[in-house]
Amino acid sequence: MVNRKPLTTVKLKKMKQDGIPISMITAYDYPSALLAQEAGIDVILVGDSLGNVVLGYDTTVPVTLDDIIYHTKAVTRAATSCFVVADMPFMTYHGSIDATLGNVGRLMREGLPQSVKMEGGIEIAATVAACVQAGVPVMGHLGLTPQSVHQIGGFYVQGKNAVQAQKLIEDAKALEQAGAYAIVLELVSESLAAYITSQISIPTIGIGASVSCDGQVLVFHDLLQYGASEEPKKMVKTYANIGNEIRKGISEYVKDVKSRQFPQKEHVFQNEAWRE
Numbered sequence: 001m002v003n004r005k006p007l008t009t010v011k012l013k014k015m016k017q018d019g020i021p022i023s024m025i026t027a028y029d030y031p032s033a034l035l036a037q038e039a040g041i042d043v044i045l046v047g048d049s050l051g052n053v054v055l056g057y058d059t060t061v062p063v064t065l066d067d068i069i070y071h072t073k074a075v076t077r078a079a080t081s082c083f084v085v086a087d088m089p090f091m092t093y094h095g096s097i098d099a100t101l102g103n104v105g106r107l108m109r110e111g112l113p114q115s116v117k118m119e120g121g122i123e124i125a126a127t128v129a130a131c132v133q134a135g136v137p138v139m140g141h142l143g144l145t146p147q148s149v150h151q152i153g154g155f156y157v158q159g160k161n162a163v164q165a166q167k168l169i170e171d172a173k174a175l176e177q178a179g180a181y182a183i184v185l186e187l188v189s190e191s192l193a194a195y196i197t198s199q200i201s202i203p204t205i206g207i208g209a210s211v212s213c214d215g216q217v218l219v220f221h222d223l224l225q226y227g228a229s230e231e232p233k234k235m236v237k238t239y240a241n242i243g244n245e246i247r248k249g250i251s252e253y254v255k256d257v258k259s260r261q262f263p264q265k266e267h268v269f270q271n272e273a274w275r276e
């Protein structure tokens with residue numbers, strides 16, 4: 001059982017200075033958050049990837065603020081010492097500052113995470129600054145930003161030419177300037193991730209962005225092979241195959257039910273008094 005003092009944005013920034021890598025994983029419910037915490041994870045992300053891995057959508061676009069609040073509530077009931085970040089869903093932080101602060105406020109009050117995450121750079125810098133001024137820590141997210149998949153045209157490596165790379169570098173600096181305390185870097189080359197990491201004082205947390213980042217994040221269902229039996233993406237290392245374990249367990253159960261091998265005497269209550 002892990003029992004540590006709660007992590008804070010201040011400590012996360014100090015981890016970069018001290019060269020201590022930040023471990024981050026997504027989780028979407030009570031048991032997964034509890035297991036991640038017991039395993040010693042630093043940061044839990046209630047990612048909008050729940051649209052893919054929990055709700056069965058093709059993209060994160062259909063995920064709503066209510067979806068994220070519902071799952072964040074479950075995660076924060078379990079995560080008492082991990083730092084919990086919740087994704088702001090598609091288009092919930094692109095209206096007026098008032099509307100954005102209303103959405104951020106609902107998520108913070110109802111879901112009780114320590115922080116929110118937003119995709120984008122210079123375009124959302126003023127929004128990030130407004131949230132930080134309101135007392136809400138914001139994690140940025142650059143590189144492949146899945147909420148913009150229809151604009152990008154697919155889930156591709158980002159920052160491949162000088163113009164795109166320069167934009168990413170400026171985005172990272174703008175987020176730092178706006179008061180973000182960390183930035184997820186998704187699907188960028190090793191050298192570009194290393195350069196961005198060296199140019200800002202806040203930690204970068206990579207996914208498909210090399211070991212040069214200050215931390216790493218993966219989707220729970222990807223690293224544990226929990227769910228659709230598809231080829232793992234290049235950026236994923238699978239550490240367990242719980243999908244196989246679950247399939248095996250359930251098929252044994254089905255076999256036992258069909259052959260009347262379950263339940264056995266030990267699973268059943270005996271009482272004759274009702275006859276009298």
Ligand SMILES: Nc1nc(=O)c2c([nH]1)NC[C@@H]1CN(c3ccc(C(=O)N[C@@H](CCC(=O)O)C(=O)O)cc3)CN21
Nearest residue numbers: 049052053060146155156157187219221222233234235
């Ligand atoms: N299960 C899951 N894992 C994720 O990491 C994830 C989601 N869902 N949903 C939201 C976004 C989408 N993400 C994705 C989706 C696809 C690739 C992918 O197919 N990447 C290719 C590289 C393509 C290229 O070479 O440009 C790969 O082979 O890894 C990567 C990240 C990351 N996020």
Ligand SMILES: CC(C)C(=O)C(=O)O
Nearest residue numbers: 026047048049184217
């Ligand atoms: C892939 C991570 C960074 C994310 O944004 C998510 O899980 O939604």
Ligand SMILES: [Mg+2]
Nearest residue numbers: 047048049087
């Ligand atoms: Mg996300």
